Amino acid sequence: MTSSGDRAAGRTTETLLATARSVQLGNYKPAPMVLTRGEGRRVWDASGKEYLDLAAGIAVCSVGHSHPRLAQAIADQAARLMHVSNLFYNDRAIELAAELVERTPFDRIYFGNSGTEANEALLKLARRYHHERGDGARVEIVSTWQSFHGRTMGSLTLTGQPKYHVGMGPLVGGVVHVDYGDLDALRAVVGPTTAAVILEPIQAEGGIRVPSDEYLHGVRALCDERGALLLFDEVQTGYGRTGKFLGQAWSGVVPDACSLAKGIAGGFPLSAMCVTEKLANALPPGSHASTFGGNPLACAAGLAVLAIFDEEGLVDNALRVGDHLRARIDALVADATLPAAVEARGRGLLQGVRLAPDVDPLALHASLVESGLLTTLAGGDVVRISPALNVTVAEIDEGIDRLAAALAHAPRKQA
Numbered sequence: 463m464t465s466s467g468d469r470a471a472g473r474t475t476e477t478l479l480a481t482a483r484s485v486q487l488g489n490y491k492p493a494p495m496v497l498t499r500g501e502g503r504r505v506w507d508a509s510g511k512e513y514l515d516l517a518a519g520i521a522v523c524s525v526g527h528s529h530p531r532l533a534q535a536i537a538d539q540a541a542r543l544m545h546v547s548n549l550f551y552n553d554r555a556i557e558l559a560a561e562l563v564e565r566t567p568f569d570r571i572y573f574g575n576s577g578t579e580a581n582e583a584l585l586k587l588a589r590r591y592h593h594e595r596g597d598g599a600r601v602e603i604v605s606t607w608q609s610f611h612g613r614t615m616g617s618l619t620l621t622g623q624p625k626y627h628v629g630m631g632p633l634v635g636g637v638v639h640v641d642y643g644d645l646d647a648l649r650a651v652v653g654p655t656t657a658a659v660i661l662e663p664i665q666a667e668g669g670i671r672v673p674s675d676e677y678l679h680g681v682r683a684l685c686d687e688r689g690a691l692l693l694f695d696e697v698q699t700g701y702g703r704t705g706k707f708l709g710q711a712w713s714g715v716v717p718d719a720c721s722l723a724k725g726i727a728g729g730f731p732l733s734a735m736c737v738t739e740k741l742a743n744a745l746p747p748g749s750h751a752s753t754f755g756g757n758p759l760a761c762a763a764g765l766a767v768l769a770i771f772d773e774e775g776l777v778d779n780a781l782r783v784g785d786h787l788r789a790r791i792d793a794l795v796a797d798a799t800l801p802a803a804v805e806a807r808g809r810g811l812l813q814g815v816r817l818a819p820d821v822d823p824l825a826l827h828a829s830l831v832e833s834g835l836l837t838t839l840a841g842g843d844v845v846r847i848s849p850a851l852n853v854t855v856a857e858i859d860e861g862i863d864r865l866a867a868a869l870a871h872a873p874r875k876q877a
């Protein structure tokens with residue numbers, strides 16, 4: 463399939479962009495190209511131009527684009543059974559829940575369709591858990607500044623980035639934020655009215671900020687001491703992204719519940735809330751639901767992703783290639799001829815390069831796209847590399863070489 467096919471259909475980039483600008487809502491600001499095809503860690507636009515994709519749809523396409531086994535599993539399941547509602551069991555959801563229980567420290571699984579929904583479920587679970595125990599005073603949720611938990615009202619309120627709150631109030635009540643990594647700040651607010659503390663084991667959108675293990679252990683001990691639940695948002699850090707199946711495995715801290723999404727079905731919409739046995743009955747029948755959540759089609763995609771992880775050793779690959787990626791980024795930062803790169807951040811295949819304050823991150827990002835390399839920005843000034851977990855060392859080298867070339871001519875902020 464070449465660009466000629468798209469052109470023959472009259473679908474030039476220009477006509478597609480013109481249509482997009484007149485029919486799509488203006489809430490996004492996508493790069494001025496239109497992607498039409500992907501394979502492995504490569505995608506192609508409507509003009510036939512090839513890109514090396516080290517963004518993977520923001521850490522979503524965990525097994526690369528168009529993986530034959532994933533595509534086949536989706537096609538087979540679509541032809542067999544797509545949706546039945548949660549009024550009936552379906553075999554694929556049962557199988558996927560059993561797989562997640564097997565692979566994580568959690569005992570019970572609830573399925574949704576997106577990260578924000580899984581976090582909404584966590585929020586409701588935390589409040590209802592205490593209510594069911596007759597402790598209705600525990601309604602507050604403590605979250606952290608710079609966190610990202612999603613865009614629906616509950617998750618948006620949890621998100622500790624005021625820029626996303628502009629014009630959206632009134633937000634959900636009973637949420638407070640404290641500095642990430644600051645245990646004393648948590649000690650000052652967690653008390654008898656706290657339902658839960660929620661945090662990401664690495665703040666991903668916030669700029670790939672990796673906390674100390676001591677902090678995470680301290681948060682766990684504080685929650686236990688004061689009777690609050692500990693919730694982890696592993697929407698981005700989970701599913702092998704950091705080189706372990708869950709990001710929490712690095713510290714060994716097990717929360718009472720966690721959310722998963724992004725890489726869980728390789729690009730098919732699916733999310734999960736995983737809870738420990740003590741929370742198994744925290745959401746009684748009728749207290750929470752999702753029409754699409756846990757449908758057999760999404761769960762079949764989720765099962766295929768796990769089968770591919772196992773067959774191709776992708777969590778180990780994320781660790782191994784992630785180490786190589788980190789070494790390459792460390793070298794960029796150490797390179798005196800590249801003052802635009804000032805800090806390496808991350809773990810496994812969730813890595814970033816923090817840019818010097820005088821570099822224009824948006825212009826640099828645009829120049830990378832132009833050069834045929836897809837990355838994302840995190841925290842405003844961090845170039846995030848979050849490729850498919852089956853990325854190769856050669857692809858990382860190709861991408862980092864291109865990044866180095868762009869950094870050497872990094873666009874400066876206008877005075």
Ligand SMILES: *Cc1c(COP(=O)(O)O)cnc(C)c1O
Nearest residue numbers: 576577578610611612695697698
């Ligand atoms: C992406 C993300 C979300 C939101 O997921 P959606 O699927 O966009 O709703 C929530 N939390 C974290 C940590 C994320 O990275």
